[in-house]
Amino acid sequence: MNGNRRQFIRLSGGVAIATLGTGCGDPLTTHDSSVPESPYHAQSTAEEVTQDIDLSNKLAVVTGCTSGIGFETMRVLAKRGAYVVGTGRTLEKAKKACNSVAGVTTPLAMELTDFESIVACADAIRRIKAPIDIIICNAGMRGGDHEVVNGVEKHFQVNHLGHFLFVNRLIDRMFFAWQGRVVIIGSRAAYQSAPSAGIEFGNIDGGRDYSVSKAYAHSKLANALFSLELSRQLRGTRITANALHPGVINTGIVRRESFLVRAAFGALTAVSGKTLEEGAATPCFVATHPSLGSVSGKYFEDCNAVTVTGNHHLNNSEMAAKLWTLSESLLGDYLIRHERPDYEEFQESLKKWL
Numbered sequence: 001m002n003g004n005r006r007q008f009i010r011l012s013g014g015v016a017i018a019t020l021g022t023g024c025g026d027p028l029t030t031h032d033s034s035v036p037e038s039p040y041h042a043q044s045t046a047e048e049v050t051q052d053i054d055l056s057n058k059l060a061v062v063t064g065c066t067s068g069i070g071f072e073t074m075r076v077l078a079k080r081g082a083y084v085v086g087t088g089r090t091l092e093k094a095k096k097a098c099n100s101v102a103g104v105t106t107p108l109a110m111e112l113t114d115f116e117s118i119v120a121c122a123d124a125i126r127r128i129k130a131p132i133d134i135i136i137c138n139a140g141m142r143g144g145d146h147e148v149v150n151g152v153e154k155h156f157q158v159n160h161l162g163h164f165l166f167v168n169r170l171i172d173r174m175f176f177a178w179q180g181r182v183v184i185i186g187s188r189a190a191y192q193s194a195p196s197a198g199i200e201f202g203n204i205d206g207g208r209d210y211s212v213s214k215a216y217a218h219s220k221l222a223n224a225l226f227s228l229e230l231s232r233q234l235r236g237t238r239i240t241a242n243a244l245h246p247g248v249i250n251t252g253i254v255r256r257e258s259f260l261v262r263a264a265f266g267a268l269t270a271v272s273g274k275t276l277e278e279g280a281a282t283p284c285f286v287a288t289h290p291s292l293g294s295v296s297g298k299y300f301e302d303c304n305a306v307t308v309t310g311n312h313h314l315n316n317s318e319m320a321a322k323l324w325t326l327s328e329s330l331l332g333d334y335l336i337r338h339e340r341p342d343y344e345e346f347q348e349s350l351k352k353w354l
């Protein structure tokens, strides 16, 4: 692997993010030795990492398929034979995206600020009456003035809470898949720029000390913790949950930022960011690679599971459980109550046979 270029991209990516006001610094990531190192790296593309993978008979759901990483992810999964449901904020946008890729796709509307829209979208997917193999929670936003939606800060709503509800409404369909995967597109901002205390349980509406970079990083930490707790709750099942950072890519994610920030981000990503094809590689790798069938609760960058050193809350299981409880209380009756698998019981039952 091209270590120098990788390190350069990491560092310059940090500078790009810093320009966006999300903080900077050496990411301090090392390969997570509990997961076999993959042959892929920062410059691998989504097509390369799925080269020999046949996704025929798989149903994949990609949120935010209308642009950027989500669009490329949908394109490549469909190319490999998956039936892909792609969501967009409007049906028109989702249709346009789905019609631009080869393969079998279905467009659906889902606006993540609107609980009714999320429920309607999940219900439409349920009507397909097929096991769901892959859910990629990709849709995301960044920027804008402080806004409160459904009582919470808008980044938290769109990037975390909306997806929490979406996954809840679909997860039981994954039990019928041979091996289900929930893939959460987070960001390195979760450990670079999230509040030092982690999730601000007393400031969920973001009214105190609002800044775009803090609100975005806060929501991305919520992504990582959601994945962590989901993976814990899914122990003993064939469903995995993992979170990842896709890389720094010049997509529409900065469209709500100032002209200056957009220009700086554009310039820096042109020099040192990933291409869209590279940006979709880690999502496609985590969603499909056979080597990851029982890998869960991990965090990936550049197509590899990584451990992040330093002070951060990525692996804070207590905080993850607290966030889960908060999310449930915020969503109330919108949630489906599932019978949770009891891991201890599962382990006990195995003893009889082993």
Ligand SMILES: NC(=O)c1ccc[n+]([C@@H]2O[C@H](COP(=O)([O-])OP(=O)(O)OC[C@H]3O[C@@H](n4cnc5c(N)ncnc54)[C@H](OP(=O)(O)O)[C@@H]3O)[C@@H](O)[C@H]2O)c1
Pocket: 063, 064, 065, 066, 067, 068, 069, 070, 088, 089, 090, 093, 110, 111, 112, 113, 137, 138, 139, 140, 141, 158, 185, 186, 187, 188, 245, 246, 247, 248, 249, 250, 251, 252, 253, 254
């Ligand atoms: N690009 C990067 O450097 C980078 C770095 C780290 C992490 N990420 C993460 O990667 C993911 C994909 O982002 P991207 O870079 O591909 O950006 P993008 O091109 O802006 O794509 C974001 C997608 O999310 C959708 N979306 C935004 N707000 C939504 C809402 N309220 N309800 C439903 N869908 C909504 C967008 O739909 P519309 O087009 O209709 O707005 C679009 O389809 C995000 O989670 C982002 O945080 C990106």
